[in-house]
Amino acid sequence: MVAKRQMPTVRLRRLAAELRRLRSGAHLTREDVTEQTGINTATLYRIETARVRPQQRTLTALLDLYAVGEPQRGEILALSREAGAQGWLRPYHSELPEEYTAYISFEAEARAVRNYESLFIPGLLQTEDYAHAVIKGVLPTASAREIEQRVRARIERQEVLTKVDPLSLWVIMDEAALRRVVGGLKVMREQMQRLMEVAAEPSVTLQVIPFNAGAHAGMPGSFVLMSFPEAEDPEIIYIDSMAGDLFLEAEADVRRYSTTFENLRAVALSPDASADLIAELVKEAR
Template identity: 70%
Template sequence: MPQKKQPPTVRLRRLAAELRRLRSGADLSREDVAEQTGINTTTLYRIETARARPQKRTLMSLVALYEAPAEQRDYLVALLRDAGQQGWLRPYHSDLPEEYTAYISFEDEALGVRNYETSFIPGLLQDEDYARAVIRGVLPTATEGEVEDRVRARIQRQGVLTKSKPLRFWAVVDEAALRRVVGGSRVMQQQLRHLVEVTKAPNITVQVIPFGAGAHPGMPGQFILVEFEDPMDMDLVYIDSMAGDLFLESDAEIRRYRSIFDNLVAVALSPNDSAALIAEIAQERARKGG
């Protein structure tokens, strides 16, 4: 069985971006570089798109060709040295999709995450029973072992919210996600109570778009905008859809999704009013015998 490749890290993405910038600044095409260094164009493409980690001698050949100053060469060598460091280890998550494990790595290294959800409570705010019910519902053919692997991964991910420098998490959720009864009334009531509690953390903001807001820019589907502290680290958008997982990284795409999120914030209830609505829906569930 082929070995599962490591997902890219923020450092590897940064190294790739720097090498692209240096080549562009030297006014060289990939074909020019291949001719002058012997590094084939396919290998160079994979290095510049963070699909492959270059060997040190390859990196040194490139920075010499690009005439990078000594200080920058040292910086790139340090990036290469640390490029394989994952945000957290997943010894029992080897069967998770590569795109998802890549997202987990980026999430752990992020400064902030903005998450819009249409149908679910955001993964970082789910309790264990709700997460299990969601995963079973979305993946009806998954084995119990596969379900439990994903539940453990989801719960372990939530450590980013309580680590020494916690992730800044801002979620906008459609009211439909709060009213859909996932896992039964008791599980849903418990999840809503959990959501009320986690919204009290200073690094977590939750806003709800009520049904009364009508049509809004988020109706086509959910997305996650990941933001990094170092300006050298490119922000990215992660979309989990029926067609597969997708990462978007271009400036135009990041601006578009940031604008969409800002619009969603504008039509959503304030954080305080959102917390009140969540508590009200939880009480409704309790009155119905949840």
């Protein structure tokens, strides 16, 4: 039986950041905290890096040590109680890779997503047939069950675009992502039609960088920037590569990728011109 993992959430990250700030403000090292409270140093590290949610008695001991009074104490305790909320993660997601379920959790809580893709149609915009073909192609050793689980998760993720307060999505794609025939012409025609439909939604902005734009800042690879409703929650950068999935949240990284995205916006076709290009590709696929 697969053990239930503690997936990172925005609130868990906020709690971890607040506890790090409080310890720093008290001029204590982790070793100092261990000596004065008996909390294991490794446990404290996991708490402060959002790997685990602290138990009630552990959190109380930390707040006592840091001399945290009301109303801040009550706010932190409430944040801890809410830190395990998993957005809409389905039970079977425990069988998916940990990094992917973490991404799903963050995406479900995000207010806005900026996504640059160089080779794929973004997951939130994929049709089921395209998703099946691309996952099967990228993971040639995956079983039929594993492929189906990933396709199912990918399609379910798209609920963030149709909920009452939909995700604000800004997508920039290289023309190569549109030109690569994944799953055959029929699949691509349906995929292009799907892009045209979604691009008409007010919460979605879609741009394409044409081949004739030449070299551009996105050529090293794809990335996703996620922003959250609360100002206290720092943006996250997600990078999916052959070397593994990577989450970045340092200010310098966020600033660098935000600047890159702005550069890509500048070289990409306008949303209207991008829609025209996609319409032309639909005609070609016929």
